[in-house]
Amino acid sequence: MIDRSERHFVHPRRLAAVALAIVGVFVVLSVRMWDLQVVNGSHYRELAEQNRVMRSPVLAARGVVYDRSGRLLARNDPGFAVSVVPVDVPRARQDDLASRLAVLVGRGSDEILRAITDQRARNPYEPVQVSARPVGRETALLLVERAELYPGVRVTAEAMRAYVDGPLYSPILGYVGPIDEEELAERKGGGYLLQDTIGKTGLEWQYEGYLRGTLGWREIERDASLRELRTLALVPPKPGNDLVLTIDDRLQRLMNEELEKGVKEDKFSQAVGVAMNPQNGEILAMVSIPAYDNNAFVQGVSAAQMKAWNSDDRRPLVNKAIGDIYPPGSTFKMVTGLTALSTGVATRNTVVNVSSNVLVVDGWRFYDWRAHGPLNFVDGFAHSSDIYFYTLGGGNPYTGQRGAGPEAMAKYGRMLGFGAPTGIDLPGEARGIMPDPLWKLATFDEPWTLGNTYHAAIGQGFVAVTPLQLLNAYAAIANGGTVYKPHLLKEVRSGDGRTVHTEQASVARKLDVKQEDLRLIRESMRRVVTIGHAFMPDAKLPIAGKTGTAEFGESGGLDSAGRHKLGFHNWFVSFVPKADNADPTAEIAMVIFTFDSSRSVCDSCFNPAIALTQKILETYKGVRPAAGVP
Amino acid sequence: MSVRPIAIPQAASPFHDRPSARRLLELDWILLLATLLLIGYGLAMGYSITIEDRTFSGDVGQQVLRGVLYAVIGLSAMAIVAVVDHAWLGTLAPLIYIGTLALLAIVLVIGDSTLGATRWVTIAGFKFQPSEFAKVFMVIVLAKWFADRDVRSPFTLLGGLALLAAPVGLVFKQPDLGTSLVFLGMFFGLAFIAGARLWHLTAILAAGAAAIPVLWGFLKEYQRARLTVFLDPYSDPQGAGWNIIQSLIAVGSGSLTGKGLTAGTQSPLGYLxxxxxxxxxxxxxxxxxxxxxxxLFVLYIVLLLSALRIAYGSRDAFGTYLAGGVAAMLAFQIVVNVGMAVSLMPVTGIPLPFISQGGSSLISICFALGALQSISMRREQKTLG
Incomplete structure (x- = not known):
């Protein structure tokens, strides 16, 4: 046996304690391992997988836009995104870099600096995008060629929206821009990314859902420095659908050209033209002059440019066909006439003797533009007699004739679509004003007067319409009583050319009027042209229409373009019946609205909208000899 | 009072004490088996690490051969030390002590720096880490110190601490906080096994605890962060906690049976x-x-308990303390390293015996285990019959 007495240096209990401690510690470690690996193993496996695999979005190509005949209106051009990898930027140079980049990508240098420093703290190996919008080829080339001036800068491809004709279509197409925080919050879960692009206005906004497409995903194996090692999986993006518009590019161009020419020749300072098919509400052309170049918004608008647009009193950023309201002037006599016919206060044979050019009621004087003599409905409409329609609207104390009254006018006016948006597939549509006594009481806290009725009867006073509303109301006359919801979308096609959606004509309401009354209005409209009130020399088409001259705003002074403000604007709203009998089969209706185009309301006053209408329609229909041919 | 029980007298010189065949049979075979298995385990992991190392561009076979070479050197060192009577290690302790200090001092003068620490010296084309050897050498020095003195005297304890202060200081200067802590852990383990009074040990620990606020001031910012962040690694997930979180992910994702040798992803992708x-x-x-x-744990337990059994059976105090000290040192390293990986211990750069790659660690441990075998072969014999 071991002699214990000689081995006092061995302390068995201490050795046993150490052995026990060792075993105990390993038990603790094993329990911990069991917890980590067996109990929570799947959780950590997931985390390891997230470490290994990065899901990175692959942007879908945005759908393009065509006119009805297949002409490209909006496409995608190669553009470039600028990013910075913070780890490659020496701290001492990052201020300098930020201010250099600020000039090129159109963002504040402090914003860029913040993006870089934030990313440096987050993950300096991962690039952070500093361009809010795609930059052009020149900028990209500059960044790459002068790399020594731009340390850590990466340039990657990013599609850039391009609008083929800029201002020609900007009122319709609108533009895309970088998504803002509010839009991002609204579309949470909709597959939008922080640096995403979104339709801001116009059809780009309206049909964002069709155009955008679906993000794809790439699963990339990466290492701890987030270097991308290889692609593990690719879920390809679904490209956005293409839009085919109801717009006829040929008519759009023609209309734009003629209206531009009028502005250039100083016949008027602004102009609106809208054409539609009255049988289904398809918009064939929509021109608003002056417009803006929507390409500017894709690459970022300079503050000076934005300021210039905003301070321009011709409002180039507004689609005046739908976004601004104007007094319709004599074109509104159609509403007064239809109301009088429908309520029975007038027939085609109702005669008013306009023996003087002024109607005096309770000491107030209401003028006509001349003393017409006795007029029946058709002639009253064709000569655009104000006193005739004062009488139909508000009655005549001298002849004892009864008027339809403001409530009835408002009823039929609303039926025709005034005072409410038409529902066209564009954002920013104005309601217009269809006044009645209740409206006046609510708005001005004043009672309605006979004068208000008279003014409303000839489209002055409180009445205010958008050019599209006016056109749409006349389209209902032209097609025999159906108010359509106007629309610009014809169909939606997938990238491979399949039609995925066809926009159907959508009826807003049917007019509760007699067909013969509509026929009478159409006949009267045709008479406007045939008697030469709307003078169309050597006419090739049986155009029917109605003139209008509206006093609007101040006359005198100069507008932003340096032209004289004349204070009177001209309308001509028209349609082309198949034959001279003004049948309800017209396939084109058009409104032309010119600003500051005359000095007063008079017969001889030049209404440029009439000649424009004749020229545009005849050229479009191919019945007009080409320019230069005698 | 010196304690020197002599059952088998010390030989006149190391060369006079040739082990007989009977002594060879007294090798601790279980310890040897555990040692060989652990070395094998380490080689297998070395292979896996090399395959998983995405920055490694050399020849995998050559890398494995290098590990085998270290193992052969280590086993040779073990054999040589086992053959020599361990008492000679005690005799040479003063020289070993001076040599240790010299080695550690040299590191600070001519060492190679990596990652802000100076831990390596290259001598004759061989890169080695003196602090690894210093750990084993200090076990020898302290075992000898305690064996020759009354362990129950506070002066013996304080003297041992004083002896330790110089190498700890030098290692701390590298800076290598982890190894400094291993020295202290080994000291307390050795002193406990040697029979130091518990209240002495407690008092020293208490004094040390009281000095922590002062010592805290000597630590660099990153060292402080590493020492505390393990309590809640998610408090700084991108900073000091990152290593720990990634380590936990690696460990946890292994699940019950693992992803397979060389099939891990955390290491090849640079997360570890x-x-x-x-x-x-x-x-x-x-x-x-x-x-x-x-x-691995079972192998470690077998190894450590074998070391304690050798301590129990040693013929002399020096052998007991030496074996106990080696056990304490290895146990401390294992627990701290594994504890760090599973976030039970602060992050300190301590290698895991046998598994961490590197010749210095393996060879120095083999050296120590050789000494243990030497003690085993010269242990007290049970009376037969």
């Missing part, structure tokens, strides 16, 4: 820093799972 040494256990647990870790 210093995957060949400090965080080698995380990679092992990821590759081989709970079962792999448990096998």
């Amino acid at each position: 820093p210093i995957a060949e040494s400090d965080f080698v256990f995380s990679g092992l647990a990821e590759d081989l799972g709970f079962i792999g870790a448990a096998i």
Whole structure:
């Protein structure tokens, strides 16, 4: 046996304690391992997988836009995104870099600096995008060629929206821009990314859902420095659908050209033209002059440019066909006439003797533009007699004739679509004003007067319409009583050319009027042209229409373009019946609205909208000899 | 009072004490088996780490051969030390002490710096880490110090601490906080096994605890962060906590059976820093799972308990203390390294015995285990019959 007495240096209990401690510690470690690996193993496996695999979005190509005949209106051009990898930027140079980049990508240098420093703290190996919008080829080339001036800068491809004709279509197409925080919050879960692009206005906004497409995903194996090692999986993006518009590019161009020419020749300072098919509400052309170049918004608008647009009193950023309201002037006599016919206060044979050019009621004087003599409905409409329609609207104390009254006018006016948006597939549509006594009481806290009725009867006073509303109301006359919801979308096609959606004509309401009354209005409209009130020399088409001259705003002074403000604007709203009998089969209706185009309301006053209408329609229909041919 | 029980008298010189055949049979075979298995385990992990190392561009076979070479050198050192009577180590202790200090001093003068620390010296084309050898050498020095004195005297304890102060200071200066802590852990383990009074040890620990606020001031910012962040690694997930979180992910994702040798992803993708040494256990647990870790633990327990049995059976105090000290040192390293990988201990750069790659660690441990075998062969014999 071991002699214990000689081995006092061995302390068995201490050795046993150490052995026990060792075993105990390993038990603790094993329990911990069991917890980590067996109990929570799947959780950590997931985390390891997230470490290994990065899901990175692959942007879908945005759908393009065509006119009805297949002409490209909006496409995608190669553009470039600028990013910075913070780890490659020496701290001492990052201020300098930020201010250099600020000039090129159109963002504040402090914003860029913040993006870089934030990313440096987050993950300096991962690039952070500093361009809010795609930059052009020149900028990209500059960044790459002068790399020594731009340390850590990466340039990657990013599609850039391009609008083929800029201002020609900007009122319709609108533009895309970088998504803002509010839009991002609204579309949470909709597959939008922080640096995403979104339709801001116009059809780009309206049909964002069709155009955008679906993000794809790439699963990339990466290492701890987030270097991308290889692609593990690719879920390809679904490209956005293409839009085919109801717009006829040929008519759009023609209309734009003629209206531009009028502005250039100083016949008027602004102009609106809208054409539609009255049988289904398809918009064939929509021109608003002056417009803006929507390409500017894709690459970022300079503050000076934005300021210039905003301070321009011709409002180039507004689609005046739908976004601004104007007094319709004599074109509104159609509403007064239809109301009088429908309520029975007038027939085609109702005669008013306009023996003087002024109607005096309770000491107030209401003028006509001349003393017409006795007029029946058709002639009253064709000569655009104000006193005739004062009488139909508000009655005549001298002849004892009864008027339809403001409530009835408002009823039929609303039926025709005034005072409410038409529902066209564009954002920013104005309601217009269809006044009645209740409206006046609510708005001005004043009672309605006979004068208000008279003014409303000839489209002055409180009445205010958008050019599209006016056109749409006349389209209902032209097609025999159906108010359509106007629309610009014809169909939606997938990238491979399949039609995925066809926009159907959508009826807003049917007019509760007699067909013969509509026929009478159409006949009267045709008479406007045939008697030469709307003078169309050597006419090739049986155009029917109605003139209008509206006093609007101040006359005198100069507008932003340096032209004289004349204070009177001209309308001509028209349609082309198949034959001279003004049948309800017209396939084109058009409104032309010119600003500051005359000095007063008079017969001889030049209404440029009439000649424009004749020229545009005849050229479009191919019945007009080409320019230069005698 | 010196204690020198002599059952088998010390030989006149190391060369006079040739082990007889009977002594060879007294080798601790279980310890030897555990040692060989652990070395094998380490080689297998070395292979896996090399395959998983995405920055490694050399020849994998050559890298494995290098590990085998270290193992052969280590086993040779073990054999040589085992053959020599361990008492000679005690006799040479003063020289060993001076040599240790010289080695550590040399590191600070001509050492190679990596990652802000100076731990390596290159001598004759061989790169080695003196602090690894210093750990084993200081076990010898302290065992000798305690063996020759009354351990129950506070002066013996304080003297031992004073002896330790110089190497600890030098290592701390590198800076290598982890190894400094191993020295202290080994000291307390050795003193406890040697029979120091508990209240003395407690008093020293209390004094040390009281000095922590002062010592805290000597630490660098990153060292402080590493020492505390393990309590809640998610408090700084991108900073000081990152290593720990990634280590936990590696360990946890290994599950019961692991992803398979060389099939781990955390290490090849760079999520495990210093995957060949400090965080080698995380990679092992990821590759081989709970079962792999448990096998490693069992081997460690066998090794450590064998060391304690040798301490128990030693013929002399020096042998007992030496074996106990080696056990304490290895246990401390294992617990701190594994504890770090599973976020039970602060992050300190301590290699995991046998598994961490690197010749210095393996050879120095083999040297120590050789001494243990020497003690085993010269232990007290039970009276037969």
